[in-house]
Amino acid sequence: MGDLFTLPVLLGIIYSGIRFATPYLFAAIGETFSQRSGVLNLGVDGMMLMGAYSGFFVAVKTNNLWLGLLAAALTGGLMGLLMAVISVTFQATQGISGIGLHILGLGLSTLLFTTTMGGVGTIGGFPPVRIPLLGEIPYIGDIFFNHNILVYFAFLLVPVSNWILYKTTFGLQVRAVGQSPEAADTLGVSVKGIRYITVTLGGILAGIAGASISIALINVFQENITNGMGFIAVALVYFGAWRPTGVLFGSLLFSFVNALQQWVQLKGIPIPAGMAVMLPYILTIVVLAFSSRRISKPAALTKKFERGES
């Protein structure tokens, strides 16, 4: 057991934890915007898959990772727009339409992949970038300041989205629409307009989350590569109480425990592998259970809005 708590292991856990929090951060922060405006988007995983596929496909075909990232953002944005059309304009039940979009993304990305790319392949993804000065600090530099560019973007997104949500007029409108759409409407805020923006933004970030897997962290594409990460991202939004900082905490915790369980196995600690694999999920449930009281869910979440009705 003592073998587990050594410096190299600790550094390893922190490094992997930070690295693999990236897709969760992108996806969950996107979902935070969407839910803050009152739209529960369960299609995140499908959007991530479409982003992962299109990012990989474009990067392979053009040899340009940035074009891949752009393609992923666009594809995710289109999926988000589709979700907005279905759930905001057509007012379909949000949960059902989200699941529909997930299945669409799963099927379409697999179909496109097998028809356009043939088989599984790998790609040289975004390389690690060592931050000058900070990256030179012993230990700290290696684990915090020597990651690929998307990892930095994901972590920068936390203060940026925090600022947008709490310090800008747009953020205020988003929160108002999610809390009381009727009141926001009477004040001249376009409820549907705001929801279109947040759900599309959520799609863009989900697309980027997918690309962070296929062209930055793992650098392959394969059928269902996200393996349900998008659903974890939705759970992380609840976990983080609809706040970007909470989402950050949740993503890191989940990712750290995931890294920890692998080291537990590697160091031969006698816990059954199946048990170790379950650890992050068990922990998420436990934290969710204990944090439920302080959570303030957006009051209009999953509620459709039509002017003149209530």
Add this chain to the structure above:
Amino acid sequence: MKRLLFQLSLVLVLVSLVVSGCAPAAAPATPAPAVENTVIVEVEKVVTATPAPVEEKAFRVALILPSTTKDSSFSQAMYDALVRLQEEMGKDKLEIAYSESMFKIPDAAAAIRDYASQGYNLVIAHGSQYGSSLAEIAPDFPTTAFAWGTTVNTFQSEGINNIFAYTGTSQFGGYVMGAVGAMLSKSKKVGICGPIETGDNRNYVKGVVQGVKDTNLGVTVTTIWTGSYSDVTAMATCAQTHIQDGADVLYGSSQSSTGAIAAAKENNVYWFGHQYDNIPLAPEVVVASQVYDFVPTLKDMIATIKAGVYGGKVYTLTLQNGGFEIRYNKNIEIPADVKAKADELLEKVKKGEIEIPLD
């Protein structure tokens, strides 16, 4: 207007469900509508059960795959074997249909029943998770042969006589490759990324571990199980965890191992694959792969069925009978003494001189 919009959105959701190829959960009673996702290979006139040709009818095989035909792993190994066999026998003699991505067992069960009622001669459910579905369906179609694997259970003890089983002794190839990896490791650390600790993968890992240990070179070997056949990210983190721990030779299997292979490539550490040829995925680092060859098994199965026996037989794929092959990467130079030792071990394994306890 609102009602119309709602209906439109419902239609959209339904369309997306169909596009995704989600098969119906309930088994269709009529043979006509094939399960979505079903692909008929190279054959135009089939699908209906009407017997058209005057001469000898084509032998019809249907394949249910948990993953895709391009997964560079277990599913592709079986699919490729059928295609090779079709090239050998001729398209008029062997007809193939398949359903891929049947990771949901009820979907697979619906497809199995569907193919059987369409009159396929042999329905292969290529995954150990499909056993109970087969045992339920097979008695309803006594003149259709079924096969599943990897397993040794033909359900004959339960009175079912039309199920074949196939399994592989993957531990022996694992043993040889474990020894090669141990000899190649400079850091004296070898890591294994396994999916789920059962069946073929479990045996393979047991073989690798013993192969490493039997070299007596003081090389340590550790295993991490990801708990999933499809979690590519978990495989990637697994490989990275091993690399951070200092391993410079990695092993793994299942369709999710592509994540680990990419990590091996990125960090320039050796990789040994299992089930399918991993070399094209990363020719820079994949030293060798133990590859399944289902062709001999399929040939015998078809001959047996043509002779009127529809099941009850267990096929074991081994290095001796050509069911397995260790394929080396010509781009990676292995020191002559290592190769010689590997060949020696392979001979020993083939002669049955090496025992690998599996319990």
